Amino acid sequence: MKCLIQHNPEYVSLAWGAMKFLFVAFVNHENACSTLAKGLCQIGSILPRAELSLILYPTKRMKRAVAELYANIIKFLVRSKRWYEEGKLKHIWHSLSRPSELRYADLLENVKERSELIETLSASGAQAEQREIHRKIDHEGSQLTVMHEEVRELKAIIMSCFSHPR
Template sequence: MSSSLPDFSEPPDRGGPLRRMIRLGHPPLKAPYRPLLRDGKLSKLLEKTKPQRFQSMDEAELIESLKTLQEVQETGTDTTSSRTPNSITVDMNRDAWALDVTANPSLRNKFEQLRLAVNEYNIAATHEKREIVIKNGCELQDVLAQANAMQEDRSSSKDAKSLNSNIQAGLQQFCKSTLYYAAVMDTMAQHHPEWVSLAWGTMKMLLMIPIEYQKVKEGIVTNLGRIGSKLELVSLLLSFYPVERMTNAAAAIYASIADFLAYCLRYLRSNCLVKTFKTMVAPFDTRLGPILKTIDENYAILRQEAEIQFMIYQFQRHCSMQRDLSEIKEDHGRIIGILEDIIRRDDMDRERRSKTIDGQCQSGNANWKF
């Protein structure tokens, strides 16, 4: 009786399912190697965990997403694998970035100027005005909402406009129309005596004062609301990625905001004559324009750095996932190697028993013949 089992020294059939399964691991007594990934589900998982390109979001969507993440991680931290070097730790209870921002000397100087402006207002303001400020004190968003509501009510009720408002609107329209034809008047003034050019230049400057005065008032209100909408996102981004470049950008933003508020406070508490003089000496584009430009530039730097930190975080999570999957595959290969060794030993035992049975059968047949 011949055994149908193969000899233990021969490798199993390469086309059999056992060889296809063992191919995922590594045979025993050989140098370990990283097996190729042949599992479709794991391949899809690795494909999904590749670093994704940061999709730009508007401020409202980004604020909502970060707030949702804050609520989820309010009492804990979210980190990558502990075996990942230089992993980014997101600690929602940590406000150390605020200490780094306040340590900036430029920021301290600007806030000192703002404090002086507030003290000047408190000294010059009457007791009634201070009581109104204390009683009606509210957040910047509430002030912006109230200002927008008042502006809508004022624009909707055209019949209720006072004579003073109509005169002011007509004066502004006259100034704009006159300056629109200023190029023609400049050409005509070149063919007349010098005093005509001087008079026309003086008239142009006087026409620009009401327009610039209105531009300063509208610019203060508009940019206060625009700046206020940025502060919430700045705080959220720094809570997630308090790196040095972002804290420096935030310090520059807060310093510029303090400078902007100090100027607005001194400007708005002045009387009409002083406001007109300040408008002539320092127009909006030359005085407040550079401050707003600094805020926008540093805000763009902060957003860009946050995108970079986000991509680094995604890449580290991807590397951690790949490392974990490699360890799983190595463990899987070791298990398969152990199973392969057990199967080989079982084959050897069965072959040994088969040979023993064959030997007994042959000896029994020989005794029967005799």
């Protein structure tokens, strides 16, 4: 056998090629499973924050961003469902012909981008609220200053009435 391998490298390369084919198929299949699991975990952590942002800041832009997020999530789930319904032979074939990076990366990137947009819109909404609260506090502070001045004037009038005997 040793002699056969040393003198006929073309047979060894055929065997190695077949083994490499199987290794790549198994690794890509594992990557597909991992990508789906990571994608579902990512979606699971995004959804509660998106819902809270929509409740707190229900602007047109926020509603549109959340709708686009949901659309991309649904597209990802539909592709995932199709993959889960495939048989073993199709899994092997698609692990070679359509790796998970090509099959799911676009949707997961879109989900991430929409999530970041929602976070940005939430932060902007929070800043706008904070600015409005600051404006109201300034207004109340100026009214309080006026009231203090009026109290001083009334106190001066009252003191002048009691300090001068009739």
